[in-house]
Amino acid sequence: MAWWSRKNKATELASEKRSVPTGLFIKCDGCSATVDSEKIRESLRCCPHCGFHFSMPTEERLALLLDEGSAKEQDLEIAPLDPLGFRDSKRYADRLVALQKNTGQADAFRSFLASIDGVPVSFGMFQFEFMGGSMGSVVGEKITRVFERAAEQKIPAIVLSASGGARMQEGILSLMQMAKTSAALQRLRSLGVPYVSVLLHPTTGGVAASFAMLGDVILAEPGAMIGFAGPRVIEQTIRQKLPEGFQRAEFLLRHGIIDSIVPRAELRPKLGQLLRLLRGDCAASPTNQEPAADHPVP
């Protein structure tokens, strides 16, 4: 195991602090109620009153979604470089090192072979804590491999996206990851192997404008912000206030851009159900009779 993939206690704490502070009462962004953060953590990081979805640390998300003991992480040896020698207030190379230390990860994406609700899948998910989940060469390569493994093994591809878009610090190489991942998907699709794209908060820019919007089925978490341009850029361009709920998952569903909104607690059984339907199975899964028994529903 490479050094950055070791478990890092300090990191887990740091990422938890960013989303839901521990041992405090916090104001819910959804209903403005004051909620015990412990309660939120117990209910899959959702508000017990209104169901508002707070961000969920990667490890918790993996445990929630992938069948226990099924996950084999892939592509662990791939790590980023600094092809442009990019520097803003800090050198990109230094930022990478700091982030690798803080997150225990090489970059912003993790890929797996695993099963979800009993169905073997080629799986990947963004690590938003790493530079806002931005897509540079490493992320693009790993996503491409997720699709290529799905094609080789004829198993569905599932990708959970949470990303601000292409990574500016790798310039044109980041832009080209949009073409690369979409080309891999073009091949996968021609084989008749399904790809389910799950959009988490937020999914924008070059990630939205490539593989994330190319799912055979596109699901989203409630309230997730999804779109091409960020709201600030749109406001600056058209000099208008944006309508309430603009670019939220519910807005996209209404405009016919996504298939369904699935609350976090239901994602595993729903994905299982969907994959079995797509596969043409005649029998439903037992877990569909008792959905997510081992996870509390908020």
Place this chain on the structure above:
Amino acid sequence: MLDPRQSLEFERPLVELENKIGELKQLAGGELLAAEIKILERRASRLRAEIFSNLSPWQKVQLSRHPLRPYTLDYVSRLADEFFELHGDRAFSDDEAVIGGLGRLKPLGGRPVLFIGHQKGRGTKEAMRRNFGMPRPEGYRKGKRLMELAARMKLPIIALIDTPGAFPGIDAEERGQAEAIAKNLEVMAGLPVPIVAVVIGEGGSGGALALGVCDRLLMMEYSVYSVITPEGCASILWKSQSHAEVAAAQMKMTADDIRRLGIVDEIVAEPPGGAHHDFDEAARLVGEAVSRHLLALDKLSGQELLDGRYAKYRAMGSFTESAQEEEPPLAVE
């Protein structure tokens, strides 16, 4: 003659000098005048070399956006006989920020091809109508429809790239801007006909790439191609648009930079002083390069084209992959 008022600051002395030479040439000249013109022409050529041999990345960005620069239809009208423009996405509207149509490629013996490209407008009225070359989803969907048609008819595709980016607006988001771009990336990866793309001006992010997946990518000498506009990059990373110049240098977005990164197959030279000085010559140079690449691609079957295209994009990116256990991936200084 170019209007000095529409010239960039750094090229203005040259434009003024060239205009003076032009005026002298129009006078009925004796020997004396001819000698004078010769001296001025030598001076102009020195000045041109001085200015253009040393352009900063930001100056190249400015040239790529030059208001007098030839746009897609300026090239198409010079490269094609019988250009037949086709309109609309068959679903919502005709987006005039994208143009497409069939035509006979003159430098290739009048062979029919599909032209597709972003279209900027000249003057306020046309610029508005063309939305400054920023397509909405229906522009990309028109492009997709026409490129799929070309593939069915086995016609090569010439894509001319020139956009600040896809339009960021409420309506564009409502109609699925991200999906429209994404779909084109997927579809273009699978079209079994030759695709040659040329960045003729601004290659602005995903909005450019959505017409730019190709077998061969050419860039004009003073064109740029980037993941985000330098202004956008500056406002995010430097928290101020005034750092656009720095951002332009950091992002490595000039044709030379992009070639060094292995993304571009050929840089097409521009006429002295830039493409806006001589539309005909600029189009001739583009036509020559595009035809040469199309002829080379002609030798490949549809499947070979697709395999080659896949391999080309598959190889793009920069990362390490070592099995070494305890080595940090980056050298820390």
